[in-house]
Amino acid sequence: MIPARFDYRRAGSTDEAVGLLTEHGDDAKLLAGGHSLLPLMKLRLAAPAVLIDIGRLSDLSYIREEGDAVVVGALTRHRDIEVSDVLGRHVPLLAHVAGQIGDPQVRHRGTIGGSLAHGDPASDLPAACLALGASITAVGPTGSRTIAADDFFTGFLETALRPDEVLTEVTLPKATGAGWSFQKFNRRAQDWAIVGVAAVRNGTAGVALVNMGSTPLRARAVEEALASGAGDAEAADHAADGLEPPEDLNASAEYRRHLARVLVRRALQEARPST
Amino acid sequence: MTTVEASAGGGPVLGTRLRRREDGALLTGESRFVADLAVPGALHLALVRSPHALARIVDVDVSGALAMPGVVAAFSGADLRDEWAGPLPCGWPVTAEMKQPAHLPLAVERACYVGDAVAVVVATSEYAAHDAADAVTVTYEPLPAVVDLEQALTDEVVVHPELGTNVAYTWELAPDDAAVDAAFASAAHVVDARYVQQRLIPAAMEPRGVLVVPEPFGGSFTVYSATQIPHILRVMLALTAGVPETDLRVVAPAVGGGFGSKLNVYAEEVLALALARRLRRPVRWIEERTENAQATIQGRGQIQHVELAADAEGKVTAVRVRLTADMGAYLQLVTPGIPLLGAFLYSGVYDVPAYSFRCTSVFTTATPTDAYRGAGRPEATYAIERAMDTLARRVGVAPEEIRRRNFIGPDAFPYTSVAGLVYDSGNYAGALDRCLALAGYDALRAEQQRRRAAGGTRQLGIGISSYFEMCGLAPSRVLASLNYTAGGWEAASVRILPTGKVEVVTGTSPHGQGHETSWAMIVADRLGISPDDVDVIHSDTARAPYGLDTYGSRSLAVGGTAVAMATDRVVDKARRLAAHQLEVAEEDLELAGGVFAVRGSPDRTMALAAVAFEAFTAHDLPDGMEPNLEASCHFDPPNFTFPFGTHLAVVELDTDTGKVSLVAYHAVDDCGVQVNPMIVEGQVHGGVVQGAAQALWEEAAYDTEGNLLSATLMDYLVPSAAEVPSITTASTVTPSPTNVLGVKGVGEAGTIGAAPAVINAVVDALSPFGIEDIAMPASPQRVWRAIEDARRRGTHPTSTAATDDTTTQATSTKET
C-alpha cells in the first residue's frame, strides 16, 4: 500500500499537460481522479516516474447540449454525470451507469476521461459509451482529433490514445426517449461487474458488454441478430458468441458466457421501446 | 471536615440503553491508534516476505537495501538468530505428543507460507523502508506446496521435514464408542454429511501495528500494540525476546477490532522489541492490508465429517464427528486448541445420548490459523444445525419440528451433556418460538409456496438455526485439563477516590466492545451513582497490572463479574466505616442513590463520597481498618456460560444466475442478563453479518501453489451495509447461575448462529432441485453450477409436483 517514488507535476492547462507529456514521454502518467491509477501504484503494479496531475483543470469538467449531442468534459466526475439533468433527459443510460460505479467515494473522485482512458474491460462507462455510439476527443501536440468509441479500445488496458495525448471530451448522441437498460451483475454493490450489459434501443439496438473480453466490447452478434429480425430471447442467446471472457475467483469463462446471455435477455426486455 | 457531594444517582442503570462513552472520540477521530502515535525519531520496519508457499532459503543479501537512502539497518533471519530467547509461543499444546515446528520471528532455513517473513529493513520513514525492502535479494529454492487438507494427510509433501509428518496431533472425546456404534446399527434415519469450513480472513478494520519506545533511562521499554492481549503479550515478549518482564510495559491504545486475530503474539511485535533494544531507538511497524491477509492468522479451515443416528420419529440417538483441522504452516498462540473449543458442542442444544468426536490436525503451507470470532464453536454449530435440517428432510418433518423433538427441555438445567459439559441454564424452545413469531414464519412459508407455485426465477428460502455456545472463558481447572498453559480468571480493582469519583481497573482489553461504558454501568448500578462518575482504566500493564484480556466472549461474564464483586467488597468496607461514624450496626445501613441511610431514620445519612473522604483522611476509622476505599477481585469462574438463541434467515434466489440475496434476518438471542441492550444489539448485528459473510461472501482462497488469491479487499468480499438487510433482534433472558450478574456473553453469538441459518435458507431455496448441500461461500457461480448439475441429472421436477408434495407434508407436520 506504499507506492514507489515518483515526481509530481501539476498541469495548469490542457496545453501544459500535453507539453509535460511530450517532455517526459513514457515515464509519465496523467493523474485525473486517481481511482484506477493510484490503487495500481499502491500495489506497485504501476510505477510511473512522473505523475502529471490534471485533476484541477476545471475547464474540462462540464456537461453541455450541443445540437443532437451532449458533450461531457473529460474531468467530469461520475457523481456529476449521475445527477445531471441534461443527461437524465437525453442520455439517461449514461447517468444511470455512473450511479452504479463503485461507492460514493469512488463516484466523487473518478472521472469519465480516466475511466475511458484506463480502458479496463471491467468498467462500466466504456460499455455505456459503446452502446450509445459515443465519440472521444483527444488533444495532442499537433491539435485535436476525434475517435469513435468503437475504435477506441484496442487491447487490455490499451486505447487508441497516443502517449502525448490528453482525452478532453466525450460526445454522446442524444437518445431522448429511447429504451435503455443497464444490467450490472456483482456480489457486492461496490464491486466491479462480474458481467455487465448496457443496451439502448432507438430503432436500432446498441448492446455492449462489461468484462466479457480483454476490452470493453460490443455484443455484435446480438445486434446483428436483432437487425435481422430475431426476437429478444433468440438474439440474447448470441451474447457470448466468439467471446473469450476472463476467468477469476468469481466466474469461469463458461459462467460468464451464461451470465451474458441471461443479462442481455433481461436488458433487451427492459430496453424494449414501450410503444 | 470537607464534604464532597456525589452526583445524584439517577434511576437504575443496569439494563438501560446508555450511549457508549467510547463513540464520541471514535466518531470525531480523536481516538489514537498505534499508527497515530507520533514518536519523534522513530524508525520504521518493512518486512521482506516469501513469495513461495514452501522454499528453502538459499541466500539473503541485504546489501542492496543498506545502500538505499534512509536505511539504518537490514537483517536476515540468520543475522538475528541469536536475538531470541525462545521461539514464537504456542500456549496450547493440546497433547503431550503434539508436534511443534520451530517458529522464529524471521525464518532462517525455510519459508513455509506465502507471507512468511525472511528479512527486515529498518529505515527513517515508512516509504524508505518499503522501497528498501524491494532491494533485498533473497535466493529461494522453491519446493512443492500443500494446501489441501486431505492431501496434507498423505504426507506426500511434508511441510516440516524434521517432524516427519504433517499431522500435528490427534485428539478425541469419545466416552463410549460402543454406544455410538449401537445407536447407528439400530437407527431408523442416518445423516452422513461432509462440510468444509473455508478459511476466513478476520479483516479487522485496523490492521496490526506495533511501536516500541525504549525509555531514556533504565533500559525498559514501552510497547504499544494493536492487540487484544496486552497482559499475555507482556509475558510472551519477556519469554521470546529475553527482556525481563519488569522492564516491559505493554499498552493497547485504541484498537480497531480484532475478532481473535489480535489474540496472538506475532513476529513483528517481537522483532520491533528486539530491534529497539539493538538500535536503542523507537521502532514502529504498521501492517499493510495485504500483509493483514497473508501474515495475520486466518480463521476456520476444517473439513467436518458429521453423522447423526436417529429413531423413526427423528429423535437423535448418536452424533459422530471426524474432523480434519488446518493448522497452517506454524502453531500460533492457541492454534491447536481451536478445534477443541468446538469439540464439546457438536450435540448442540439437543438431548443426545451417545457421542464420539475425533480430530486430526495437520500442517499445510498456508498462513497459520487461530481464533476467529467464535473459534471452533461456529464450526460445531454449523455442522449440527445443517445436519439437523437434513435429518428433518429424511424424517419428513419441518426444520422447527425436528428441533422441538430434540431440544433439551427448560426444566433439565443444569444439564450434563454427553460430552461432559454442564450447561448452566437455557430455554431453547422458548427462543425458537419467539423467533418464529418475530419472523412471521407462517406467512413466510405461504409466500414461499406462492412463489414456487408461480414458478418464477425469484424463489425464497427460509433457514433457521438454534445455536448455543460455550463462553465466559474459562474455569482455570478446566483449562488445565485441556493442557492450556494459562488460567481463565479475570481481575478488577475498584477504588472510590477522596472526591467521590470512582476508578475501576479491569484486566479486560476492549477493542470495540464498549467495556468502558458497561463496566461503569455495573459499578454505578451497585453504588447508586451516575456512570459519569466512574472511570474505567484498562489495556495498560502499568496501570492495570493483572488481567487475561479480551476474547472468547469472556469479558463480561468473567471480567465484568470481577468488577461487580470488587465493587461489593468496597461497599462492605464503606458500610463498616459509615456504621462506625454513624454509630449504628452495619445491618442497619441501606445504600441507595450513593448514600448510606439508617433504616428507620432516613435523615441519618452518610454519602459514599463522604465515606470515601473519611477513608482518605483516616482521622476516624474503626480499630484495625486500613485507610482508603479500595478492593480487588480475581474471579475464576466456576463454569462456562452457555448463551443460546434461534436465528432465522430469508434469502431470495435468482434461479437464472444463481445469485442469493439475504432479504430478511431475525435473531432471538439469550445472553442472560443484559447490562446494556444497545451494546448487545450492536454485537448481534456485527456478529450476524460476519457469520452471513462466511455463508455467502468470504473465502481465503488459495491456488494449488499456495498463493492467496484473495489478498486484497477487492477479492476478499467483506460485505457492506448494501448487502445485508436490516436485522430484527429480540431476546429472551435466562440468567446464568454461575456469576453474580447472571450474565453470559454475546460477542460471538451472532457469528455462531448466522452461517448455518443462511446456508439452511439457501438449501431450502434449492430443495425443489433436489439439492441438499451447497459449499460455503454460496457464491452465484457455485449455486448456478449446483442448479445446472441438478437439471442435468434430471432431479429438477419440471412439473414441481414432487416438490410441492414434500413441502406440503413439511408444512402440515409443522401445524400438527
Ligand SMILES: Cc1cc2nc3c(=O)[nH]c(=O)nc-3n(C[C@H](O)[C@H](O)[C@H](O)COP(=O)(O)OP(=O)(O)OC[C@H]3O[C@@H](n4cnc5c(N)ncnc54)[C@H](O)[C@@H]3O)c2cc1C
Ligand atoms: C474501490 C473502487 C471501486 C471501483 N468500482 C468501479 C466500478 O464498479 N465500475 C467502474 O467502471 N469503475 C470502478 N472503479 C474505477 C473508477 O471508476 C475510476 O475512477 C475510473 O476508472 C478512472 O478514473 P480516474 O479519473 O480515477 O482515473 P485515474 O486513476 O486518474 O487514471 C486512470 C488512467 O487513465 C489515464 N488518464 C486519466 N485521465 C486521462 C485523460 N484525461 N487523458 C488521458 N489519459 C487519462 C491515467 O493516466 C491513468 O492511466 C472503481 C475504483 C475503485 C477504487
